[in-house]
Amino acid sequence: KSVVAIVGRPNVGKSTIFNRLVGERISIVEDTPGVTRDRIYAEAEWLMTTFSVIDTGGIEIGDEPLLKQMRNQAEIAIDEADVIIFMVNGKEGITAADDEVAKILFKSNKPVVLAVNKIDNPEMRDTIYEYYSLGFGEPFPISGAHGLGLGDLLDEVVKHFPITDKEEAEEDTIYFSLIGRPNVGKSSLVNSIINEERVIVSEMEGTTRDAIDTPIRKDDQNFVIIDTAGMRKRGKVYEKTEKYSVLRALKAIERSDVVLVLIDAETGIREQDKNIAGYAHDAGRAIVIVVNKWDIVETTEKTMKDFENKIRAHFQFLNYAPIVFLSAKTKKRLHTLMPSIKIASENHTKRISTNILNEVVMDAIAMNPTPTFKGKRLKVLYATQVSVKPPSFVIFVNDPELMHFTYKRFLENKIRDAFGFVGTPIKIFSRKR
Numbered sequence: 001k002s003v004v005a006i007v008g009r010p011n012v013g014k015s016t017i018f019n020r021l022v023g024e025r026i027s028i029v030e031d032t033p034g035v036t037r038d039r040i041y042a043e044a045e046w047l048m049t050t051f052s053v054i055d056t057g058g059i060e061i062g063d064e065p066l067l068k069q070m071r072n073q074a075e076i077a078i079d080e081a082d083v084i085i086f087m088v089n090g091k092e093g094i095t096a097a098d099d100e101v102a103k104i105l106f107k108s109n110k111p112v113v114l115a116v117n118k119i120d121n122p123e124m125r126d127t128i129y130e131y132y133s134l135g136f137g138e139p140f141p142i143s144g145a146h147g148l149g150l151g152d153l154l155d156e157v158v159k160h161f162p163i164t165d166k167e168e169a170e171e172d173t174i175y176f177s178l179i180g181r182p183n184v185g186k187s188s189l190v191n192s193i194i195n196e197e198r199v200i201v202s203e204m205e206g207t208t209r210d211a212i213d214t215p216i217r218k219d220d221q222n223f224v225i226i227d228t229a230g231m232r233k234r235g236k237v238y239e240k241t242e243k244y245s246v247l248r249a250l251k252a253i254e255r256s257d258v259v260l261v262l263i264d265a266e267t268g269i270r271e272q273d274k275n276i277a278g279y280a281h282d283a284g285r286a287i288v289i290v291v292n293k294w295d296i297v298e299t300t301e302k303t304m305k306d307f308e309n310k311i312r313a314h315f316q317f318l319n320y321a322p323i324v325f326l327s328a329k330t331k332k333r334l335h336t337l338m339p340s341i342k343i344a345s346e347n348h349t350k351r352i353s354t355n356i357l358n359e360v361v362m363d364a365i366a367m368n369p370t371p372t373f374k375g376k377r378l379k380v381l382y383a384t385q386v387s388v389k390p391p392s393f394v395i396f397v398n399d400p401e402l403m404h405f406t407y408k409r410f411l412e413n414k415i416r417d418a419f420g421f422v423g424t425p426i427k428i429f430s431r432k433r
């Protein structure tokens with residue numbers, strides 16, 4: 001999926017445009033408790049193309065002076081994006097900071113689309129010609145406040161997206177990534193897996209823009225490890241910031257089928273672990289929880305069970321995720337990892353036939369009658385699976401308003417009980433019929 005970054009001085013209107021582009025999609029926090037969304041990275045859609053948008057202004061690096069901040073933002077955009085929207089303020093003209101950003105972007109060879117914001121009415125369009133001098137060709141007049149000009153801007157942005165048919169070709173390959181707090185052992189685990197499994201030397205270069213992708217083969221199955229952690233150590237200022245590491249994790253999640261949520265057995269579970277896991281859950285990815293550094297823990301049969309109970313209590317929204325205990329360092333129990341990833345992925349892509357699905361749903365309804373609201377009873381007509389990754393079901397009903405969330409959860413649990421779905425979230429929608 002292509003990535004678009006928005007760069008520009010503070011107050012040129014980046015966040016307003018960002019919010020307009022991603023619309024309400026970002027606010028679907030659903031039932032993941034404790035997950036606060038960083039509004040710096042989200043999905044958007046234009047002309048049937050979905051892409052990701054980064055608001056580089058959301059990544060502040062300490063109290064660096066403006067020019068330094070601008071330089072960092074431009075570099076983040078260059079590192080992370082396929083296309084850059086360079087935004088200037090049409091009411092202020094070109095400033096020194098704009099020139100500075102332009103210089104950096106110009107050197108990068110990334111496609112840059114110039115947006116002149118705050119052109120709130122047509123008379124102001126005559127003023128945008130001065131922006132040609134920035135050297136990025138035609139300036140696109142927009143108004144974030146009034147939502148004007150965005151269509152033309154996006155038409156231009158979409159034109160520059162790279163062709164990604166390669167990703168389609170890798171249909172049966174399982175892509176997975178590792179996320180977790182600093183020092184939980186992400187890099188160590190990637191290295192251990194690569195040392196242990198058969199790494200395929202392939203012609204995949206070109207697909208690895210900002211992560212190191214390593215293809216491996218295990219039990220007749222191809223996997224690709226998306227390693228963003230390993231890319232960190234280039235020594236740029238912003239790479240140490242919390243928001244940038246979140247951004248990196250989100251990008252890795254985006255490309256993954258399965259996400260390994262790493263937890264440090266030594267330091268135990270922290271609140272931050274929950275936020276990180278929440279991203280993967282919200283994105284509908286398959287999830288395996290990995291408790292690393294298991295070599296340090298004094299183990300009896302009970303330790304594992306106790307740790308598992310703690311995880312289950314803490315990550316209730318991940319009750320479907322299998323838990324693997326291992327040591328990246330000693331490779332103890334490492335052999336349990338790949339099979340868990342495979343199972344999670346199989347369930348993530350599982351299709352249930354409509355017949356069998358409806359038997360399960362109708363049995364559930366017979367056991368626990370549908371709710372009534374204002375004297376009206378919910379009627380379930382039939383259910384069908386509409387997609388995979390994650391498995392998503394539509395239940396056709398007389399009136400979706402009558403589908404109380406507790407009843408929806410009951411049906412979800414029944415579907416889970418019947419079909420397993422270990423390692424994957426499932427989604428249920430109700431529609432009027």
Ligand code: GDP
Binds near residue numbers: 182184185326330
């Ligand atoms: P990252 O920041 O998540 O990529 O973590 P690293 O892979 O850099 O590991 C952080 C530290 O934890 C390093 O000092 C590793 O040697 C150590 N570490 C990683 N995995 C294990 C493990 O399984 N057992 C022990 N004892 N230490 C580990």
